Amino acid sequence: MRRSLLGRFWPNAVAVLLFVFFVFPVYWMATTAFKPDIDIISKTPDFIPFHGTFAHFDKAVHAAGFWELVRNSFTVALGAVLLSLAIALLASFALARMRFRGRKAFVLVVMVAQMAPWEVMTISVYMIVRDQDQLNSLIPLTLFYMMMVLPFTIWTLRGFIAAVPKELEESALVDGCTRTQAFIRVVFPLLAPGLMATSLFGFITAWNEFPLVLILNKQSGQTLPLWLTQFQTNFGDDWGATMAASTLFTIPVVIVFLILQRKAVGGLTAGAVKG
Amino acid sequence: MGAQSTGTATEPRPPSASTPPTPPPPAGRKRSAGGLAARGAPYLLILPALVATAALLAYPLLRNLVISFQNLNAFQLIQHTTEWTGFGNYTDQLTSSVFWHTTFRSVLFTAANVALIMATGTLVGLLLNRLGKRMRLFLSLALILAWAMPMVAGTTVYQWLFDSQYGVVNWGLAKLGWHSMAGFNWFGGQFSTFSVITLMIVWQSVPFVALNLYAGLTTIAAELFEAARMDGATAWRTFRSVTFPILKPFFLSTAFLEIIWVFKAFTQVYALNAGGPAGTTQTLPVYAFVEGVGNQHYGVGAAISTLTILILLALMSYYFRIILKQEDDL
Numbered sequence: 302m303r304r305s306l307l308g309r310f311w312p313n314a315v316a317v318l319l320f321v322f323f324v325f326p327v328y329w330m331a332t333t334a335f336k337p338d339i340d341i342i343s344k345t346p347d348f349i350p351f352h353g354t355f356a357h358f359d360k361a362v363h364a365a366g367f368w369e370l371v372r373n374s375f376t377v378a379l380g381a382v383l384l385s386l387a388i389a390l391l392a393s394f395a396l397a398r399m400r401f402r403g404r405k406a407f408v409l410v411v412m413v414a415q416m417a418p419w420e421v422m423t424i425s426v427y428m429i430v431r432d433q434d435q436l437n438s439l440i441p442l443t444l445f446y447m448m449m450v451l452p453f454t455i456w457t458l459r460g461f462i463a464a465v466p467k468e469l470e471e472s473a474l475v476d477g478c479t480r481t482q483a484f485i486r487v488v489f490p491l492l493a494p495g496l497m498a499t500s501l502f503g504f505i506t507a508w509n510e511f512p513l514v515l516i517l518n519k520q521s522g523q524t525l526p527l528w529l530t531q532f533q534t535n536f537g538d539d540w541g542a543t544m545a546a547s548t549l550f551t552i553p554v555v556i557v558f559l560i561l562q563r564k565a566v567g568g569l570t571a572g573a574v575k576g
Numbered sequence: 577m578g579a580q581s582t583g584t585a586t587e588p589r590p591p592s593a594s595t596p597p598t599p600p601p602p603a604g605r606k607r608s609a610g611g612l613a614a615r616g617a618p619y620l621l622i623l624p625a626l627v628a629t630a631a632l633l634a635y636p637l638l639r640n641l642v643i644s645f646q647n648l649n650a651f652q653l654i655q656h657t658t659e660w661t662g663f664g665n666y667t668d669q670l671t672s673s674v675f676w677h678t679t680f681r682s683v684l685f686t687a688a689n690v691a692l693i694m695a696t697g698t699l700v701g702l703l704l705n706r707l708g709k710r711m712r713l714f715l716s717l718a719l720i721l722a723w724a725m726p727m728v729a730g731t732t733v734y735q736w737l738f739d740s741q742y743g744v745v746n747w748g749l750a751k752l753g754w755h756s757m758a759g760f761n762w763f764g765g766q767f768s769t770f771s772v773i774t775l776m777i778v779w780q781s782v783p784f785v786a787l788n789l790y791a792g793l794t795t796i797a798a799e800l801f802e803a804a805r806m807d808g809a810t811a812w813r814t815f816r817s818v819t820f821p822i823l824k825p826f827f828l829s830t831a832f833l834e835i836i837w838v839f840k841a842f843t844q845v846y847a848l849n850a851g852g853p854a855g856t857t858q859t860l861p862v863y864a865f866v867e868g869v870g871n872q873h874y875g876v877g878a879a880i881s882t883l884t885i886l887i888l889l890a891l892m893s894y895y896f897r898i899i900l901k902q903e904d905d906l
Contacts, residue, residue: 312706316715319700323718323779327725329744330733346744388624395621407622412896414629417637418888420842420861421881424868425640448632455625509726511843516869526728530847533735540736547729558724 327551334358334545341541357545364536364546367528374524377439378507381446382500385454388447389499393458394484398467415452419445423516430517437521445513450503457502461495462488501557508554525550637885643878650872665879675863675880679887682839682859685770689838692778694831697785702815704790716787723783731847734776738762763849766856773848773857777838785830792826793819825902832895840888860884 333341335353361367395401396408430441465488473483511526518527529550532543644666646652647659669675700719704712725733738745740761749757762768796819804814820827842861845851851858851866858866864884868877 312703313708313711315703316707316711319703320715320718323715323722323783326730326733326737326779327721329737330729333736342742344747346742346747388628391621392625395618399618399621401615401618404618407626409896410626410629412899413892414633416836416888416892416895417633418840418885420840421864421884421888422636422640423865424874424877424881425636425643427869428643428874429636429639445632448628451625451628505726509728511728511847512865516865526726529728529732532732538739540739540742543732544736547732551724551726551729554726555721555724558720 330544330547330551333540334548336541338541357539357541358549360536360539360542361546361549364542370523370525370528373439373522374508374526377442377446377524378504380439380443381450381507382503384443384447385451385503386496386500389451389454389458393455393462394488396455396459397462398470411452411455414448415456417449417452419449420512423512426513427516437518439522442514442517442522442524446507446510449510450506453506454499454503457499458492458495461492461499464495465491498561501561505554505557640878640881640885643875644882646875646878648873648875648878653872653874661875665875666883668876669879669883675883678858678860678863681857685774685859686835686839689774689777689781690831690834692774693781693785693834693838694827696778697782697830698789698827700782700786701789701793702819704786705793719783719787722779723787725780727780727843728847730776730780731844734772734848735763738772764853766853769849769853769857773845776848777841777844780844781834781837785834788830789823789826792823796822825898828898829895829902832891832898836888836891836895839891840884860887 332348332350334357335355336347336350337352337354337356340347340350340352392407392411396404426441426445427436430436433441435441469487469491470483473487474480478486509526510524511530514524514527515530518524529546532546533539536542645660645662645664647661647664652659700715704715707715737743740746740759743762745762746757746760749760760768762772800818800822801814804818809817839859840861841859842865845857845859845862846865849857851862855863855866860880861884864877864880867880868874
């Protein structure tokens with residue numbers, strides 16, 4: 302049964318409109334970043350920039366302390382991810398391969414921790430960090446970001462470990478490996494893709510985090526999100542440079558996301574539609 | 577979130593949630609061979625995670641509760657003195673009209689956003705299912721781009737899109753004949769600020785719902801839709817009688833996730849206009865932050881936080897009831 306011409310036409314027309322709606326802000330960010338000021342501050346917007354310029358990127362990259370911010374952001378995000386991977390590997394192995402009393406309770410703790418309302422916990426975190434004399438430092442930031450991504454990391458790794466056939470591990474045991482050796486030599490290499498995906502997601506979360514750094518590191522140890530929200534104030538309405546900075550901040554995330562989206566969607570729905 | 581980013585605050589779902597649960601342990605004898613060490617092993621393995629959770633999550637939550645019973649302002653903070661006020665901060669808040677206005681605003685804001693997200697997300701997901709292969713890829717790419725966009729970068733872009741003088745939105749509206757919109761200051765009023773925030777949150781959140789719904793739709797057997805068409809069901813009837821009942825767990829859990837995410841949304845609201853103008857777009861998390869950190873009434877801020885957390889807990893317990901019903905392989 303063939304659908305009528307109209308029936309075939311409208312879904313595509315709506316799809317094109319939706320495409321424009323979802324892409325336009327991203328497109329506008331990128332093109333504004335490349336436009337010379339004359340085209341940005343003009344009464345009629347220039348939709349297709351013909352004479353691009355790197356001046357705004359130049360300005361953003363040479364802003365005071367830019368590279369320190371980049372370094373801080375990478376340090377905090379990588380530190381958080383590596384720490385949480387180390388802790389999560391142990392816990393998720395126990396969850397995937399062992400039965401023990403209190404297992405269900407632990408699973409519940411992980412699920413609740415995943416939904417922790419960090420946005421409204423900033424005051425007490427501030428007090429704790431202040432008591433330890435650690436304001437404006439990267440250490441508490443790394444630790445709390447680690448905690449933000451830990452539950453997700455445990456839960457996802459649990460799935461990846463459970464997916465490795467138990468027989469592989471058992472045959473290693475038969476061949477004379479200890480349980481630790483079997484894990485390191487057999488399970489761990491098979492986990493590589495899972496570790497990769499999980500840590501990249503954790504990285505994005507830590508890379509984007511804003512409320513905690515806003516309250517903890519007012520003077521130094523700032524990260525890119527904090528800098529970006531203050532960009533406009535610092536640079537006066539320089540939209541070209543603001544968009545260039547936003548683009549630079551977004552690029553790593555978009556790259557990671559494009560690589561991972563298949564896993565994200567598949568993984569998220571695998572459980573959700575089991576019904 | 578999120579990959580919410582949603583943000584990216586993604587739901588903790590393992591890719592292999594559908595794999596069969598680990599078989600029950602071989603009873604008794606084999607286990608006892610390892611003895612005490614083997615029985616202690618799982619606890620040793622989860623210990624670091626438990627310690628981290630206790631120190632970095634449970635303790636801050638507890639501390640928040642403790643602070644909420646204190647009179648803790650800039651003065652007490654510098655002097656390092658502790659003044660207890662009992663339920664003072666709570667009675668102040670629960671009898672203040674500002675608190676109730678903010679709560680009401682938060683609820684309304686959440687309801688409007690989630691309704692828009694779910695409706696749009698569902699329609700886009702259904703559309704994805706109907707499109708040809710190439711068109712679907714084309715639209716998915718746009719959705720992923722919007723999904724991946726970090727919240728903070730999103731707010732700067734929306735500020736630029738809605739800039740009063742050179743913003744492309746005002747230009748477009750004026751061009752379409754709405755001349756009074758030229759030079760309109762979107763961030764000068766409560767409703768217009770909320771409109772921009774809502775548009776931004778919907779833009780960021782729809783991809784999550786749409787792409788996941790599409791993934792769910794592909795698992796429904798085509799025969800069911802075929803049968804519905806044979807029976808002459810309209811598109812709406814097919815959705816109501818086939819799609820929705822089958823994907824009900826998906827709709828329920830996604831709606832609740834969105835409710836929780838929007839209700840506690842801080843970055844979008846704060847970074848876009850800091851709850852302004854004059855605090856008229858403060859939602860509960862922003863109100864707690866502005867009172868606690870901005871005005872340095874830490875005790876009051878902590879009390880507002882605790883009340884917000886209580887509301888979130890009520891929402892979450894419902895969410896977990898849904899989730900736990902679905903998950904038997906925990």
